[in-house]
Amino acid sequence: MKAEASDAALLAAIALGGAGLREAERALCRRYAPRIRLYGLRHLRDEEHARDLVQTVLLGVLQAARERRVREPEQLVRFVLGTSRNAVLRLRELDRRAEPSPDEVLVAAAGSEAPRDPVNAALLLRCLGSLGDRPRRVLELSFHDELESDEVAARLQLTRGNVRVIRHRALAALRACLDAPTREGA
Amino acid sequence: MSCASPLSWETLVDWWAGDLDEAAASAVEEHVLTCDVCSGVAGRVAATAEAIRTMIPPVVGPEKLAGMFHKGIRILENPIAPGQTSDFHFPRNADLAVHVLGGLVLRPGARVEVTLRSLSTGNVLGHVEDAPFDAKRGAVYLACQRDYAQLDHDLVAEVRVGKDQPAAQYTILHHF
Numbered sequence: 001m002k003a004e005a006s007d008a009a010l011l012a013a014i015a016l017g018g019a020g021l022r023e024a025e026r027a028l029c030r031r032y033a034p035r036i037r038l039y040g041l042r043h044l045r046d047e048e049h050a051r052d053l054v055q056t057v058l059l060g061v062l063q064a065a066r067e068r069r070v071r072e073p074e075q076l077v078r079f080v081l082g083t084s085r086n087a088v089l090r091l092r093e094l095d096r097r098a099e100p101s102p103d104e105v106l107v108a109a110a111g112s113e114a115p116r117d118p119v120n121a122a123l124l125l126r127c128l129g130s131l132g133d134r135p136r137r138v139l140e141l142s143f144h145d146e147l148e149s150d151e152v153a154a155r156l157q158l159t160r161g162n163v164r165v166i167r168h169r170a171l172a173a174l175r176a177c178l179d180a181p182t183r184e185g186a
Numbered sequence: 187m188s189c190a191s192p193l194s195w196e197t198l199v200d201w202w203a204g205d206l207d208e209a210a211a212s213a214v215e216e217h218v219l220t221c222d223v224c225s226g227v228a229g230r231v232a233a234t235a236e237a238i239r240t241m242i243p244p245v246v247g248p249e250k251l252a253g254m255f256h257k258g259i260r261i262l263e264n265p266i267a268p269g270q271t272s273d274f275h276f277p278r279n280a281d282l283a284v285h286v287l288g289g290l291v292l293r294p295g296a297r298v299e300v301t302l303r304s305l306s307t308g309n310v311l312g313h314v315e316d317a318p319f320d321a322k323r324g325a326v327y328l329a330c331q332r333d334y335a336q337l338d339h340d341l342v343a344e345v346r347v348g349k350d351q352p353a354a355q356y357t358i359l360h361h362f
Binding site: 032034035036038039041042045073077080081119121123124125126128129133137139140142143146148149164167171172174178 | 212219
């Protein structure tokens with residue numbers, strides 16, 4: 001199996017330009033797109049906005065790598081994180097899209113390769129039902145109603161610490177339940 | 187592929203739920219950006235939490251229903267009276283069917299409990315302790331999705347308004 005190029009090797013290839021440029025850029029985008037999407041979902045709670053963030057950040061990364069402003073892997077991580085933070089702030093205020101440039105098309109393709117995990121509604125209902133009332137309510141209030149832990153605790157007459165422990169276990173149990181048919185079918 | 191200092195499931199769940207302070211959250215984010223192993227686990231946390239965030243609950247309130255309608259979701263209503271049996275064919279041209287469990291006297295602030303059972307097995311398929319409702323219309327909205335074809339098709343919805351009142355029953359025989 002061909003080993004994946006390191007971030008340092010990809011940055012060097014992009015800075016060098018030439019025949020390997022596009023492939024190195026594509027590899028960098030593939031590597032970082034799912035991670036940036038995750039950051040975007042965490043902060044924006046919206047799939048479309050998370051994809052917008054992936055595009056915005058990767059465009060900035062490619063530009064900086066081509067101009068050799070980012071040469072070391074540590075610089076790259078700081079650049080990605082910093083650009084992501086700024087872009088999240090902007091995306092919260094703006095909700096507009098520009099006409100895609102060729103670079104945007106390239107990074108959009110990488111973004112669309114980011115993993116998706118569509119969950120069957122019936123399976124989700126069944127798995128949530130199997131958790132028991134309290135764990136199910138903690139998950140629903142935390143993630144569907146997006147209440148903070150203190151609010152969940154107040155609603156369910158629990159401590160904040162209880163809410164966190166119940167949430168850790170319930171989310172793991174839910175994940176295991178959602179994955180179970182896949183394992184059985186494998 | 188390995189990680190010298192992997193983030194725990196608990197830490198990643200706390201991060202996703204917004205339960206870490208700013209410094210700890212930043213440290214998690216930096217690590218997740220650089221680590222294949224931990225970004226994979228974080229992806230599983232995220233996918234599970236996102237499934238809950240984006241799900242359509244089995245019982246929905248009028249505001250949520252209106253929001254889904256405005257997003258372009260094609261909704262078909264199926265009104266049912268208490269004690270009635272509805273032979274329901276899920277339409278091809280709808281994304282969501284809403285069984286309108288009507289004929290209820292619902293005052294604002296009322297506590298409504300909904301239990302969903304399989305008619306044939308008696309198994310409880312879902313239970314909502316403090317269900318949303320439409321007081322003006324005197325109805326509870328039961329959201330039915332095409333994916334529910336995997337569940338038992340014969341359903342009894344019991345709606346109880348207040349602890350001491352008898353439950354109104356609605357029977358729905360689904361055809362997907």
